[in-house]
Amino acid sequence: MSAAFLFSHGAVSKLNGIDPAAVQVHAQKINSLGQIAGEYRDASNLLHTFIYDQGVITDLGTFTTPSDLNDRGEVFGEGFQGPHSQPCFIYKNGTFQYLGALGVAAYVNCSARRMNNAGVAIGYVTGSGGPPNANSSGAFLYSDGKLNRFTDLIVPSDELIRDNLSPELLLINDKNEIIAKTVDAGRNVQYYLLTPVDAADSAYYNFEADTQGWSNAGEDILTVSTSTAQKFAGASSLAIQISTGGFGRVAVATPPVPAGRTLTFHIYLPADANMDWIQPFAQEGEAGGWNWHGNWQPLSALQLGAWNTITVQVPDEAQPLNMVGLELYMSQTYSGTVYVDSVSF
Ligand SMILES: [Ca+2]
Numbered sequence: 001m002s003a004a005f006l007f008s009h010g011a012v013s014k015l016n017g018i019d020p021a022a023v024q025v026h027a028q029k030i031n032s033l034g035q036i037a038g039e040y041r042d043a044s045n046l047l048h049t050f051i052y053d054q055g056v057i058t059d060l061g062t063f064t065t066p067s068d069l070n071d072r073g074e075v076f077g078e079g080f081q082g083p084h085s086q087p088c089f090i091y092k093n094g095t096f097q098y099l100g101a102l103g104v105a106a107y108v109n110c111s112a113r114r115m116n117n118a119g120v121a122i123g124y125v126t127g128s129g130g131p132p133n134a135n136s137s138g139a140f141l142y143s144d145g146k147l148n149r150f151t152d153l154i155v156p157s158d159e160l161i162r163d164n165l166s167p168e169l170l171l172i173n174d175k176n177e178i179i180a181k182t183v184d185a186g187r188n189v190q191y192y193l194l195t196p197v198d199a200a201d202s203a204y205y206n207f208e209a210d211t212q213g214w215s216n217a218g219e220d221i222l223t224v225s226t227s228t229a230q231k232f233a234g235a236s237s238l239a240i241q242i243s244t245g246g247f248g249r250v251a252v253a254t255p256p257v258p259a260g261r262t263l264t265f266h267i268y269l270p271a272d273a274n275m276d277w278i279q280p281f282a283q284e285g286e287a288g289g290w291n292w293h294g295n296w297q298p299l300s301a302l303q304l305g306a307w308n309t310i311t312v313q314v315p316d317e318a319q320p321l322n323m324v325g326l327e328l329y330m331s332q333t334y335s336g337t338v339y340v341d342s343v344s345f
Contacts, residue, residue, distance in 0.1 A: 065077050087101075246329075260315070271305035
């Protein structure tokens with residue numbers, strides 16, 4: 001017996017809600033949430049980007065074309081800002097952000113390629129009309145609000161630089177690994193896989209060598225180790241492997257966190273995480289009456305399959321701390337791994 005593709009519950013949805021006058025409707029990307037980004041031409045032959053999400057169409061307006069859509073629902077595409085300027089944009093949380101050129105330029109013509117689930121985008125931009133030698137064109141990598149010239153991110157001795165080839169970036173994955181293509185004067189094509197070097201982890205609790213005293217301080221439902229499977233910075237993080245439901249607590253005793261500091265936690269929740277809530281915390285010692293300072297977060301406030309940054313304020317009048325850590329509560333059974341990294345203060 002063989003089966004054709006089985007849709008969830010047999011449901012097939014029609015992409016209703018696009019401008020009835022639309023022609024040349026193209027769905028370009030579908031992400032793992034089932035959201036779709038596409039484009040169409042309106043009655044005036046102008047291009048629009050649309051996003052389809054659970055039966056609802058959002059129209060991003062004229063002069064926009066999508067190139068990619070990530071699992072955060074963010075669209076990477078090309079827009080329009082007056083004659084001769086077609087910058088790349090990232091559309092997220094209902095707003096456009098335009099990326100511009102690499103140097104000073106009057107006009108921008110940008111080719112959007114890909115954007116991963118961390119919001120790191122790659123493409124190629126041509127700037128023109130700027131001062132001589134403005135050097136405003138080239139392949140770029142956009143990350144954390146910064147437009148980087150791609151060649152600035154490559155070790156100068158690498159042959160990509162040495163041969164003075166301009167890489168056309170093709171693909172990026174969620175590990176920020178990039179496929180680049182070069183074409184030399186003889187039209188010979190070469191492909192490269194570029195892998196990022198880990199940024200150093202300068203946080204006090206960076207979990208680079210060991211667990212730094214962090215251990216299970218709650219119910220017997222989890223084990224604690226270091227792991228390179230996920231990391232916020234450096235090469236490794238603290239892995240909290242949960243085997244069932246219940247109340248979990250991982251903590252480090254007598255941390256040297258001074259009063260008045262803000263503790264910053266980076267916490268990675270897997271895509272299938274089902275805990276009810278998590279709570280990074282700091283607790284004062286006996287002199288401080290065991291005072292508790294937590295930042296309780298329901299699962300709905302957190303990003304899954306991603307790093308979450310959560311802070312805990314230690315008051316100015318706090319007495320020396322008894323412990324710092326993370327609590328998790330799962331009313332249902334769960335088996336999976338949560339990661340903590342780069343806890344600084
Ligand atoms: Ca680390």
